[in-house]
Amino acid sequence: MMDELAVAMKAREFIGKCGPLALPVSVDAYAAQVGGVVKREVLQEHEDAWSFRTPTGKYRICVNCTHNGRRQRFSVCHEVAHEVLGIAADHSAPSWSFSRRPPGEIACDVFAAELLLPYKLFKPRVDAADMGFAAIGDLADEFDASLMSTGSRFATFSRELCAFVLSEGGRVRYTARSASMRSAKAWVRPGMDLPPDSLSARVRSGAIPSGPEPAEPDQWFEDWERDGSLFEDARHLGAWDQTLTLLWFEDEDLPPPRPERKQWEEETYGLRELDGELPWPGRSKRRR
Ligand SMILES: [Zn+2]
Structure with missing residues (x-):
């Protein structure tokens, strides 16, 4: 492989x-x-x-x-x-x-x-875009690509503290994070249920998304003990029961994480996130 x-x-x-x-x-x-x-x-x-x-x-x-x-x-x-x-x-x-x-x-x-979504064309547009699915939708139109592929690469290439979460049947399947989100050690656990009162859960239940909302970081991120203003935007694809979530911090920078966290994360999940990754998780990602 x-x-x-x-x-x-x-x-x-x-x-x-x-x-x-x-x-x-x-x-x-x-x-x-x-x-x-x-x-x-x-x-x-x-x-x-x-x-x-x-x-x-x-x-x-x-x-x-x-x-x-x-x-x-x-x-x-x-x-x-x-x-x-x-x-x-x-x-x-x-x-x-x-x-x-x-x-x-x-x-x-x-x-x-x-x-x-070629890096050369896509990355400058990500840098210029606002956060949220309105902008991701525009990019998806411009590149004639799905909201899912576009959202995943949007988060991966974002300069902001940003994560794109894909859920199926109300459970998290995959997360793409920006470089700064990765270094902030904000980790969304695969398999977790969408937080019950979150915008994502409500959109899955049929609510019409009206734009980004404040969200609770400790409901989304494992062992989250830091401050920061988190925002959430969401879309639901009913045909596959897939929920797309965009999470981002408004703060300029978050305080540094506890040093032992990275090791814990890698030992527990063995995941790597790379430029250009698409949301197709599999056992192949468990490597050291
Ligand atoms: Zn094939």
Whole structure:
């Protein structure tokens, strides 16, 4: 299994070969770079795409035209990743099931996110954006990418103290944190329930989100003992019972953490967070 940072670097190298980038990026141009043609076909509901090399050397990518356009764009990039990384497809588990995602598929998702939201174009916009899903929604429109991919990369690249949390069925599945949030040791425990009175929990129950709200840091972060004004914004995707949460501190900087905390975190969870990571957790992340 390839390291996720290595995958992200390969993707950036690949983008470099594809010539100048326009927004939104052309996924057909990415496909063409590997001799690929994209065919839009009706596939089974759970199937995103599949691809094969024809006898004449074309790389044919068949993408499910019944899915929404943004999901199709991601799927095309994912199939390009299989070809560039030389990873055989394992599409037996549905792509939206985070718990059953094989490592090779996670690598292709990381690669696809880089292609769809290229660092060079995305990072300056993140730096200029306001916090919250209004801005993330605008970026998702501009890049023609899903709110989930955009939100995850928004937090990862943010200069602020910021985290993006993905929950399924009301339980936290994945968190992407900015560099400053990581050094503040703000840790959202995977598997925890959404805090009962939080904006995220209410949005999941059908409340219409009306914008960011103050939130309680100790309800979100493990062993949180510090001050700081936390804000929360949330969106709910009913079709998959997925809740997207953005958390950020308004304070310029938080007091430094207790020194033993980092070691605890790494020993307990063994997680690494890297540039360009996508929300597809799996056992492969448990490494030392
Ligand atoms: Zn795949």
